[in-house]
Every structure is written in C-alpha cells, then in structure tokens.
Amino acid sequence: MAENPSIKRVLMSVTDKTGVVDFARALVDEFGCEVISTGGTAKVISEAGIPVTPIDAVTEFPEMMDGRVKTLHPRVHGGLLAKRDNAAHMQQAADHGIQMIDMVVVNLYAFEKTVASGADFGTCIENIDIGGPSMLRSAAKNFASVAVVINPAAYEGILEEMRANGGATTYGTREALALEVFRTTAAYDGAIAAWLGTQLEGQGFAAKEALGLTKKQDLRYGENPHQKAAFYVRDSYKGAEHSLARATQHQGKEMSYNNYLDVDAAWAAVREYEQPACVIVKHLTPCGVCEDSNLVDAYKRAHECDPVSAYGGVMAFNRAVGGDVVQAVFDNKQFVECIIAPEFSQEALEMYSAKKNARLLATGGVNPAGGEVEYRSVEGGLLCQESDAVAEAADIAAWTVPTKRQPTAEEMDELIFAWKACKSVKSNAILIARDHASVGAGGGQPNRVNSARIAVEQAGEKAKGAVAASDAFFPFRDGFDVLAQAGVTAVVQPGGSIRDEEVIAAADEQGVAMVFTGHRHFRH
Template identity: 50%
Template sequence: MTNLAPLRRALLSVSDKTGLIELGKGLAAHGVELLSTGGSAKALRDAGLKVKDVSDVTGFPEMMDGRVKTLHPVVHGGILGRRDLETHVAAMDEHQIHPIDLVVVNLYPFEETVAKGADFETCIENIDIGGPAMIRSAAKNHAYVCVVTDVEDYDRVLNELDENDGQTTLALRQRLAQTAYARTAAYDTAVSTWMAAAIADETPRRRSFSGTFKQVMRYGENSHQSAAFYTDGTNRPGVATAVQHQGKDLSYNNINDTDAAFELVAEFDPADGPAVAIIKHANPCGVARGATLLETYQNAFDCDRTSAFGGIVAMNWPLDEETAKAIAEIFTEVVIAPGASDEAKAVFAAKKNLRLLTTEGLPDVKAPITTYRQVAGGMLVQDKDTGYVGMDDLRVVTKKSPTSAQMDDLLFAWKVAKHVKSNAIVYVKDKATVGVGAGQMSRLDSALIAARKAERMAEAMGLSEPLTKGSAVASDAFFPFADGLMEAAAAGATCVIQPGGSMRDEEVIAAADEAGIAMVFTGMRHFRH
C-alpha cells in the first residue's frame, strides 16, 4: 500500500455548500479536474471554476427526480479501481473509466428533515442513496482514494496537497476513511431509528447507536480510566448543547452530575418562580423554590451545606449578580442556567476553576426520550422516566387528608424523589428539601440517613428542633413495611407521598393513621438505579 497518492481528479457532490467554493479553488490551483452534480456544479461554475457534469461522464442524465445520477459503473469504477492491479487498470482502459482520486460528499439532510417534523414521504425523499454508496466505495479504496464527508476536513486535504506536491498521505486517507464509515453508520442509524418510531416498532430486531465526538476527557470516573464525550445530534437544552463561559474543561463526572442537576431543576416551571438544585455525585443534596433566586439558592444550600461543597448548581431562571455572589462564597464545580447576566459573569470571572454554562432554555421533561445503558454483552434500552403526577392523580388513603400547603410540599418532594438514586426518601418543608436519603439497600436506612442529616444541619444552624419537624416526605417506591414510615414520623414528618402497591399497604396505612399522618398514593413509582 503506497503512502503518497496523487490527486488529479475529484468528484464533489454536497448538500451543505459551506466551504465548497474555497475547496474547489484550492483543488483547481493544484490542477485537479473537478466533476460535480446538480447544485454543487452550478455553485462551482458561478464561482468561475471549470467543472464537468457527472452526467457528461456517464452518458446518462440525472433522472427520477435526482434519485439516479451517480449510481453508474463509470463513477464507481473510477472510485473502486485498484491502481496496482493490471486487470483493474485494463478494465478501466477498456471501458474508458478514468480514476477518481477524491470524493467529497455530505449527505441529504435527513436528520434535519426529521427534526423539523416533516411528514413520512418527505423524510423518505431525504434518504440519500448515491452519496453513501460513493462514500463507502471511496473509503474501501482508501489506498488510493481520499474521501471527505465533513466540512472541517477540507483544509486538511488542501494542506496536504500543499505539503506533498499535490499528493495525499496514507495516514490522512485512513483517518478520513474511518470518519466516512462512521458517518454512513450514523446516517443509517438515524434512518432506522426514525423508521422504527414511524411504524411504531418499539423493539426492532436490530438497533444501532451513534454519536459525534465533542471532546476528550482528562479521564473517566477515575484517573486510570480513559474517556471522551460524544453528542447525539439532538438539540435538547442541557450540558451537551450549553455554552461554557469560563473555567477548565468539564470532566466525565462533571458532565454526568451537571446533566442530573439540570434535568431535575427542569421539573419546575420557571413561570411558577425560581428553582435551584444542588447535586453531588448525581444525587440532589438540596432543592428549593423561593420568591427570589437568591432566596431559593440559600434554601437549597441550607439542606446540606457540607455536601454542597464542590457540587453542581442548576437553576431554572437566568443567573443574577446577587445569586452569583452567594454561590461564589464556597467552592462550586459547575453552575448551569438558562442564561446569565453580565454582572453575574463578572462575579464568576474571578473564580477560574468554576465553570459557568448557559443554555437556550430548559429541557422538556415530558418529551419522550430513549435511554441506553451498556451491560456485559448487551444494551438495556428504555424510555426515559417522564412520569408525571398531579393533584388529581393522588389518592388519599388515610383518615387525615393533607392540607393545601402539605399537598404542595408532597408534590414538590415527589418531583425531587424521581431524581434521587433508589431507595430514595426525601423530606420537604416549605418547598425546600430538608433531608435526602439516597441509594441505600433498605428504605429504612434512607429514612434514617435523611433524618440524621437534617438533625446535623439544624445543629449547625443553631436551631432547637430538626428541620424535618412538620415536613412532607416522599418515597420513590412503596414502603414494604411500616418501619420506614414510622422513622419518618419520628423525624417529625406530618404527611407522606408514596406509590402504594405493597402487600402490606393496609398495615402501613394503619400505622400512618395511628401516628396521625396523612398519606397519599400516586400509583406510580420512580426507581432510579
């Protein structure tokens, strides 16, 4: 396999015309003959470049609304022909097939068409056929042919021609071939995923996944693990699409925790007031609502000031100067918000290790999303937990009914519990978490841990009674026994929200009645493993 390969003839056929003219001029400067199709050929001619239509080479016009134009032996023979095999060279000479040394193709905008909500037939018409065929042909024959699918690689090719007297290196051709195969794979993934949804096939026999490289991580969860970050092409507001204003690159754990924080705070409609979530190791250590953003942050911080150190702060309102000053008082890894004032940015400018991210809005927590988790030898695929419970969905099961204020706190606690690792227990008072128990093997242990944390915070704040006194408590799944409920009652909880569904529901309800606690069932659980 030769290292340097001359580039004498190029085929350019692109949907995205970005950088096309500059590429064409650069190639022409090296004496490269340009072949092209349709709109690409017109754009190049309009720029004063000499171009030969592919239809003139094949002897066939574009037909069937452009479905057939490059699917021809003269095109694919020119791409696939091996220059080192006499039989290939003889066949090319016999059939007047001229070598094509560069293929530049970006595909019909299928993903963009789907994203715009186009109908079935329009999506079908935006499935590229000839483009992927040429890309794969060129990538297979990368020993001699250079293939380019991304605008970002145009300059790389031109630089190589400048450096190597009109030739490309094998290293470049191999790298671009890998990129090309990944592009066609991602394209087919987008088509197959869309079609499965379009025909309502929830469990297709084969399912593929794709991503686009965004950045390399310094390391993964631990320093001995390598890691990288890839985006999935969706425009969901969040860590993947946010603008980073300052600070060093996000780490693997930063991205994971920031995503958890922003998805949680998005549960709270900004039209109803500000909300703040503070996350540590993917679990909330404080969530609150308040009259102002500053008050809201302070209430969230007061749930667990110790765990908030080095945490992630997310909010559903744009960051203001006063709140930025309060956040800057302790070490914070990341702040993410749907915007930030110039004054707030100036406050953070002095904190070189704090990352500020802003988004164009909040994610729609009710929008259907498919999630993936790899296990040994396979992949678990499920719908994202978009379950929602409102006032009308609750069923009071105790003699005592919650008051209006208690019901507000119960629903607040339920939203937070959805984002806490199971087994989850969340105490809330006045629309602020006051105790969070996460990820324990026993629901009783989660209730105990959350209560003890609340006691320690009360002592640190100089309060005479635990923060959980008079609180509402949420359990992400049913209480299998009454012990967890009684621990919550002992901590001062006055009302409980839980899914129900245990064989011992009657026993748990009776215990609540005896303790004078109001309890409601949701009929829905929120396990988060």
C-alpha cells in the same frame, strides 16, 4: 503508483454547501483540478464563475427519476474503485472510457433533520441518501489513492496539505478521512434503521439498535485514576439542542468522568420545575433542591439544606445565571466543581473568570423532563428505558387520599414539590421538604427505614410541620413511623404494598395525611 498521487479530478456533491465554492475555486485556480458535480452543487459552483463538468457529461447518461439516479454508474464508481497499481484494473478502465477520480467531496442528505422536522413518511423516505453513501464508501475503500472529504471544516486543512505536497494529499490524511467516512455512513444507516423500525414495527424498542457515537473527548481517567475513560456524544438525539452532551463550556478545566455523571443527575432533576429552581448534587445525590420565585433565593435555600455536602458539588439552574446568583455563591464561600444552566450573563462569566478551574456549562435552553431513551451498560450489553419524569404531577386529581385526614391545599402544594424532588434521590428514597425546599434526604440504602432515619436526622427541627415523599411504597409501617414521630404532617407515596392498610392505619393513628400517586420513581 505514487504513494501520494496528485489531485487532478474532483467529484463534488454536497447537501451542506458551506465553503464549497471557495474550496472548488482553490482546487481549480491553484491546482488545475477538473471539478465534476451534480445538480444543485454544480449550479452553485457554476454561478460563482468556476468551471464545472456536469455529472451527466461523465456518465453520458441523464440524471433521472427526480435525482434518484445520477451517480450510480460505472464511470463514477470505476473511477473511484480502480487500483492505480493494478495493470488489469487500469486497462479495463481505459477500455470502457473510465477516467480516475482522485477526490470525492460529499456530504449526505439531512435525513435526521428531516425526521426531526416532523416531515411525513414519504418526505423522510426521499431524504434517504443512496448515491452519496455509495460514492463515499467506494472512495473510502480505495483510500490508498482517493481522498474523500465529508466535513466542510476539513476543506482548509486539505488545501494546506496539498500546497505543502505539490497538489497531493498524504496517505495518513486519506486513511483518517476514510475512517471518518465509514463511521459516518454507519451512523447514518443506523439512524435510518432506527426511524424505519419505529414506523414499521411500532413505537416500542427496535429488534436491533445501532447507536451512532462520536468521541467528544478523552478523559484523564474514569471514576478512579487507574481506569481509562472517554466521553462520547450520540449522533442522533432529539433533545440534543439543550442537552449536557451539546452544552457549551465557557470556562474551567476539562470535565471529568464523575463531573459528567453528577451534572447529568443535577440537570435531570432541575428540569422538573416550572418556577426558578436550583439543584445541588454531590456524588449523584441531591443535597439541596429548591424552587422559588427568585433564583437567588432558590440557590440560598438549596444550599442551606446541606452546606457541608454542597461544598465541592455541582449545581444546576433552570434559569439564566446572573451576577446576583454568582455573588450569593461567593458569599457562601462555596467551592463548586461545575454549574450547568441555560445561559450565563456576561457579568456572571466575568465574575467567575477569576475561578479558572470552575466549569460553566450553558445548554442554551431547557428540555422538558423525560421524553427520551436512556442507556446503561452492563457486562456484555446495554439496558435501555424511557427516561423518567414526574408526568403524573400534571393530573393530581388522579391521586388518592386513603387516610382520614385530607392534606390541606398548602400541604398538597408542598407534596407535589417533594414528589418531584424525591425522584432524583437514589432509592430507597425519602425526602423531607418545606417551603418548596428540601430539608432532609435519605437514599441509596438497602432498606427504607434507614433512609427515613437519615432524612429525619438531616432535617432536625425542620422536620416538624414539613411534608415527606417516598419514591416507592412503605413495605412496613416502621419507615413511615420515623417520619411521623419527627413531626411530618403529610406524606406522598405510590401506594401498592400488601401492607398499605397497616401504613394507612399508622397515619390515622398519628393524624398524618397520606397521598397515593399510583406511580413509583426508583432511581437505582
């Protein structure tokens, strides 16, 4: 067998028909290939005036059962799987009229898009591809002799290689194409299994989970220079259209491992707000959060919360970033590692082009907070959970006020903001807010009273007349007392401690209103 056999017979059956006509024409006109094709693909190629052999002319068996059966035939799979250097294989092929197929061009039914469209169960089942994966796997198994092309973006590169090699592909290319196939079919089967599991086993977590991941980039290093790292994108993800993983990077250095973690935290936090909002994050901790009617003011007030920590941090906006926002950042002389937003105006992009290292990421939109499954690794395994969101803020009538003093309408409005902002601070989290901006935050401490002290110290005089949120209940009154003595007038917390009465009594003693939400928002 020649190491790089020339391509003479090509089987094409594609769902994504991008570029397939031009590819087929080049194969026929430049290399004299015979093109075999199925159904809709054959029709498109034929209508373009390119000679095509229908699959049933090869199998001598009609396509049937609404296209469920058309390529599952020995004359197809024998032509793909036969070892060219095995005399017995080739003799058996000759005995049964099986001709070799040198290239397969196949991509699969759009199963995941069908599911995402909300199609009914029966339609989703019909969009489970059987013949496609079978041909791909057969061709990929025999990559020593067969080229298998699954991605339209590869067509031109394949043609260039054939032009340079007398109509042949190289072994290295076939090897790489085969690996891509097996990764693709594994992810495809995983997506089917995940969907079918929810249909047949209920909406809980599946007994087995297959995560399709595609490497987007190698990273320079991980959290520290001695750690290797890479970034993978989930192949199947409902929120992909506006996620960090799918965001467009307009400029700047490549994202680092720590950049991705910080930006993810900021993007998750800013999506809690309906009004224009800005979140500034440093080392996974929000150091400034503000919601305002004007995005520029939201940024300025978020920055005021902790200008020292904001320097060198990342920022997230839930509205398009214009030149006025960029000018405000420049006026503050703030160095920013990365900004993520739904989009950037042309003016904003031009203004930031002078700061070539700054990374600008556009998601194209804003997904609602929560509603997804998130994964975290532990040694030897993965933890998964539903992503967190402050959904209970949509029904504050269910919140309770156990203290003698009721919060004013203005305080309740501030408490809702503080409750949303507190969710994004590391536990044990305390956040102090006024005028829909954070003014002090403490988190990541082994006890809640220390978090309260840090938040109060950061807020300073701004704590007087402000409100505060605690992501979980106060186990003792000491943490609450720190807030009350600093001048906080209202506090929101989940409630549920065996010492709730002690904390309520402390609030009544000091004239502070307290609200119980009934929901905890730990962020470990």
